[in-house]
Amino acid sequence: xxxxxxxxxxxxxxxxxxxxxxxxxxxxxxxxxxxxxxxxxxxxxxxxxxxxxxxxxxxxxxxxxxxxxxxxxxxxxxxxxxxxxxxxxxxxxxxxxxxxxxxxxxxxxxxxxxxxxxxxxxxxxxxxxxxxxxxxxxxxxxxxxxxxxxxxxxxxxxxxxxxxxxxxxxxxxxxxxxxxxxxxxxxxxxxxxxxxxxxxxxxxxxxxxxxxxxxxxxxxxxxxxxxxxxxxxxxxxxxxxxxxxxxxxxxxxxxxxxxxxxxxxxxxxxxxxxxxxxxxxxxxxxxxxxxxxxxxxxxxxxxxxxxxxxxxxxxxxxxxxxxxxxxxxxxxxxxxxxxxxxxxxxxxxxxxxxxxxxxxxxxxxxxxxxxxxxxxxxxxxxxxxxxxxxxxxxxxxxxxxxxxxxxxxxxxxxxxxxxxxxxxxxxxxxxxxxxxxxxxxxxxxxxxxxxxxxxxxxxxxxxxxxxxxxxxxxxxxxxxxxxxxxxxxxxxxxxxxxxxxxxxxxxxxxxxxxxxxxxxxxxxxxxxxxxxxxxxxxxxxxxxxxxxxxxxxxxxxxxxxxxxxxxxxxxxxxxxxxxxxxxxxxx
Amino acid sequence: xxxxxxxxxxxxxxxxxxxxxxxxxxxxxxxxxxxxxxxxxxxxxxxxxxxxxxxxxxxxxxxxxxxxxxxxxxxxxxxxxxxxxxxxxxxxxxxxxxxxxxxxxxxxxxxxxxxxxxxxxxxxxxxxxxxxxxxxxxxxxxxxxxxxxxxxxxxxxxxxxxxxxxxxxxxxxxxxxxxxxxxxxxxxxxxxxxxxxxxxxxxxxxxxxxxxxxxxxxxxxxxxxxxxxxxxxxx
Numbered sequence: 001x002x003x004x005x006x007x008x009x010x011x012x013x014x015x016x017x018x019x020x021x022x023x024x025x026x027x028x029x030x031x032x033x034x035x036x037x038x039x040x041x042x043x044x045x046x047x048x049x050x051x052x053x054x055x056x057x058x059x060x061x062x063x064x065x066x067x068x069x070x071x072x073x074x075x076x077x078x079x080x081x082x083x084x085x086x087x088x089x090x091x092x093x094x095x096x097x098x099x100x101x102x103x104x105x106x107x108x109x110x111x112x113x114x115x116x117x118x119x120x121x122x123x124x125x126x127x128x129x130x131x132x133x134x135x136x137x138x139x140x141x142x143x144x145x146x147x148x149x150x151x152x153x154x155x156x157x158x159x160x161x162x163x164x165x166x167x168x169x170x171x172x173x174x175x176x177x178x179x180x181x182x183x184x185x186x187x188x189x190x191x192x193x194x195x196x197x198x199x200x201x202x203x204x205x206x207x208x209x210x211x212x213x214x215x216x217x218x219x220x221x222x223x224x225x226x227x228x229x230x231x232x233x234x235x236x237x238x239x240x241x242x243x244x245x246x247x248x249x250x251x252x253x254x255x256x257x258x259x260x261x262x263x264x265x266x267x268x269x270x271x272x273x274x275x276x277x278x279x280x281x282x283x284x285x286x287x288x289x290x291x292x293x294x295x296x297x298x299x300x301x302x303x304x305x306x307x308x309x310x311x312x313x314x315x316x317x318x319x320x321x322x323x324x325x326x327x328x329x330x331x332x333x334x335x336x337x338x339x340x341x342x343x344x345x346x347x348x349x350x351x352x353x354x355x356x357x358x359x360x361x362x363x364x365x366x367x368x369x370x371x372x373x374x375x376x377x378x379x380x381x382x383x384x385x386x387x388x389x390x391x392x393x394x395x396x397x398x399x400x401x402x403x404x405x406x407x408x409x410x411x412x413x414x415x416x417x418x419x420x421x422x423x424x425x426x427x428x429x430x431x432x433x434x435x436x437x438x439x440x441x442x443x444x445x446x447x448x449x450x451x452x453x454x455x456x457x458x459x460x461x462x463x464x465x466x467x468x469x470x471x472x473x474x475x476x477x478x479x480x481x482x483x484x485x486x487x488x489x490x491x492x493x494x495x496x497x498x499x500x501x502x503x504x505x506x507x508x509x510x511x512x513x514x515x516x517x518x519x520x521x522x523x524x525x526x527x528x529x530x531x532x533x534x535x536x537x538x539x540x541x542x543x544x545x546x547x548x549x550x551x552x553x554x555x556x557x558x559x560x561x562x563x564x565x566x567x568x569x570x571x572x573x574x575x576x577x578x579x580x581x582x583x584x585x586x587x
Numbered sequence: 588x589x590x591x592x593x594x595x596x597x598x599x600x601x602x603x604x605x606x607x608x609x610x611x612x613x614x615x616x617x618x619x620x621x622x623x624x625x626x627x628x629x630x631x632x633x634x635x636x637x638x639x640x641x642x643x644x645x646x647x648x649x650x651x652x653x654x655x656x657x658x659x660x661x662x663x664x665x666x667x668x669x670x671x672x673x674x675x676x677x678x679x680x681x682x683x684x685x686x687x688x689x690x691x692x693x694x695x696x697x698x699x700x701x702x703x704x705x706x707x708x709x710x711x712x713x714x715x716x717x718x719x720x721x722x723x724x725x726x727x728x729x730x731x732x733x734x735x736x737x738x739x740x741x742x743x744x745x746x747x748x749x750x751x752x753x754x755x756x757x758x759x760x761x762x763x764x765x766x767x768x769x770x771x772x773x774x775x776x777x778x779x780x781x782x783x784x785x786x787x788x789x790x791x792x793x794x795x796x797x798x799x800x801x802x803x804x805x806x807x808x809x810x811x812x813x814x815x816x817x818x819x820x821x822x
Contacts, residue, residue, distance in 0.1 A: 037638070037640050037646075037648065038648075038692075038696075038735075039712070040646070040734070040735055041638075041640040041641070041646040042640075042646075042649065043640070043641065043646075044642060045645050045734075046641050046643065046645055055715070055716075091646060095612065095716075095717050096714070096715055099716040099717060100706075100708075100716070100717065101705070101706060102705060102706025102765075102768070102770070102771075104727045104731045104768075105716070105724075106721075106724065107719050107720065107721045107723075107724045108721070109720075109721065111718030111719050111720050111721075111723075112715075112718065113716050137731075140645075140732060143645055143732070143734070144731060147731070148705075151704050151705040151706075152705055154700055154704065155703075155705040156704065166810040214641055215640045215641040215642065215646065216640055216641075218644060219638045241651075251642075252641045262681065317672070328645075331644075331803060332643060333646075335643075335662050335664075336643070363754050395720050451719045454631070454633065455635070456628070456629035457629075499633040499634065500633055500634040502597055502599050502634070503599060503601065504597065504598050504599055504685065504686050505636050505686040505687075505689050506636075507634045507636050507637075508634060509770060556714070562738070
C-alpha cells in the first residue's frame, strides 16, 4: 500500500473541513482534504436560512452574551458554557472574515449584512423580545458559504483528494492517531494517508433515519471510524427533528420562513403554536415546535386524508417578500410538494435533521476520551469539528443558524490550534505495518467476503428501526425492542456482501462501508437514548416526561467496546461572563 | 412499468459502451429520475453507477442527459422527462466517461479555476464587513447561485469543440459574478486574462446553456456583459 504524507489531513470537504483546511493552507503547512464528493456537493450546501451571530447589524445594541444566553437555554443546559462563550464571542470575527472572502450576504439599506429572526432568539437575556440575529444570503446561505470556502481554498492551493473515501483510522503503538486508510473512488486504489494531525469534519448521519432532510452522503463516516477505533461518542441520543421537512419528500424548508413571518396551521387553520409557546409562538426552540406538531397530529388535528402532517402558511407575506427573501423555498416547494407557497400553505412534518452529539472535543477541536480515573484525556493526533464533533455548543437542542456558526468557528479554531502545534513540533511515532494492516482489515474483509446480504435491504431495515423506535417521542419498552432488533442486525451488517467487485468508481463498495458507519452511529444512539431516563431538549421520553437535573444535568458518553454509557460533566464556567444557571425552559 | 434505457460502460470489463434496458416498477408514481436510478441500483442491478448527494437540486452532483436534455436527475420528475413511455439516460455529453453515468469533470473544473473564482481586493479589510448596497448586491443575483453541475457547459457545442480553450458558460458565469461584485478590484486583470479569441468569444449565443440550467440562470446574458466590457476596454 502506497503512503502519502501531510502535516494536516482533513477528512470531509464541507464547511468545517474547508474552513480548517483554509487556516492550515494559509499558514503554509502541507494540507490535504479528503472528500468523498467534490467539496461543493457536501451537505453544508443545503443549509438555507443563515448563520446566527451578534454582528449588530439588525440591532446596533446586539450583544454576543445574549446569543450565548439563548444558546445555553436552547441546549436545555447541557451545552458547555466555555465552548458556547467561545463560539458566540469569536463569531463576529469569523463572519466578517467570510464576508471579506467574498460571501454574497444579503444586505440592509445601510449596506451591512442582512439579519433575520430565527427560533429561540432573544434580546437582553430573554427579557427584550424577539431578536433578528441570523445573517443570511437569501435562503441559500449554506451554498454561498460552501462555495466561498472552496473558492478561497483554490486561491490558497489546498490539496484536494476529491472523490476519495476515508475507511478507517490508523493508530500507532501509543494509540495516537497517525492518519487514515483511504480509497480513491475513481481507480479503487487504497493508500495510507499519513498525517501529524487528522481532522474529522465528516458531518452528520441523518441517513440512520428513514425520513431525513439530510443528503444521501450523510452516513456518519467519522462516527463509524471513531467508534471502531474506541473513541467515545457524546450525547448521541440528541437528534434534532426539524419542524418543517416537506411532507413525503423530507426536503428542508428553512426556519427562516417562520422568521420572515410564516406560521404553522392545523387542519382547522388554527395557528396552534400560540397554545404551546404563547410568547415565541412559531419561533420557539425546534424541539418544542416539533413536539407540538406531533401532538396536533396525534390528537386528530393533522391535515390531509390521513391527518399526518400540518401546514406552513406563507402566502400572507406576499409574492415580493417570498421571491426576494425565500426564492429557494418557493422552488423546493413547487418541485417537491407541488405547492406554490405564494398561493397555498406547504405540507410539512418533523423530519430528522441534525446530530447534536458526536466526538467529544475541547474548543481547539482536540478529540477527547476519558482516562482510568475518569478525567478528560486528549487523543493525540485526532481532531473533530462541525456536525461530527460535540464540543458541545448545542447540548440537547441546537438553535437554528448555530450549525453554520459552529462549523466556521470551530473549523477555524482547529486550524489555528494545529498550526500552533505544528510550529511547536508534533512528534508521533510511525505506524508499523501491522498497525496499517489493522486499519485496512474491514475493507479487506469486505473485498474478500463471498457470502452475505445486499446493502440496500439492510440499510432500509436499519432506517426503519431507527424511525420507528427512536423518533420524536420515545419510550423505554419500545426502545428496548429496537435495541434487540439492532443486536440481530449487527452481524448481518458486518457481513454485508459486495455484489460488484470492480475497481473503477465502485459506489457499491462505498455504500457497504457507509452502511457499517450508519450502523455504528445508530447503535450508539439507541443505547444512550434508552439509558437517559429523563426528557431534555430533543430527547423526549413518554415514560420520563420531566427533566431530571439531579441525575442528568450532564453529557452521556457511549463506549463502543463494551456498549456502556457513562456520564461526563457539563462545563458551567465561562471565562468572561457569569454562569447561566439552569432554569425551567419555556418560550 | 417504466421502460428505462441506461448507458452502461465499465472500463474493466466492457470494450465499448452499450445501452441496457430495464423495466422498472414505479407503482405509477411520478418519481424523480434519481429515485428511479436508486430503485434500479437497489432492486435490479447494484453495479449501476452514478453520482448523487443532496437529492434536492442544490449540490449539482447528478447532472445527466435524460431523453436528450441535460438536467438534474433529482429534480426532474418522470412526468417531465419521459417521452413516448420511455426514459433514456446517458451521461453528460462531451466529457470522458469514467463509468456508466459518471463523467470526468476535470476539464470543466479547470475552466472554473481559470477565471480565479474568488474575491480579489488587496485594500485592508475594515474591522466589520465591507459595505455593499442592496442594489450592488442585486447585481450578483442570477450569478452566485451556480451549483457547478456542468449541465450548461456540456450542452454547449462551442465547449464540445474547445473544452480546453473556451471557458464555457459555467466558468464565464462565475467570471462575471466577480466582475459584477462591487467589492472586487481585479476587474482589469480579470478582463485581460479573458481577452483572447477563445476564452469568451467562442460563445455563439446558441443558448443551450440557458435552456438547460436547472437553477434558471442565464450564462448567455452574463457572457454578453463580459463581451461588452471587453469591447469597451478595447476602444
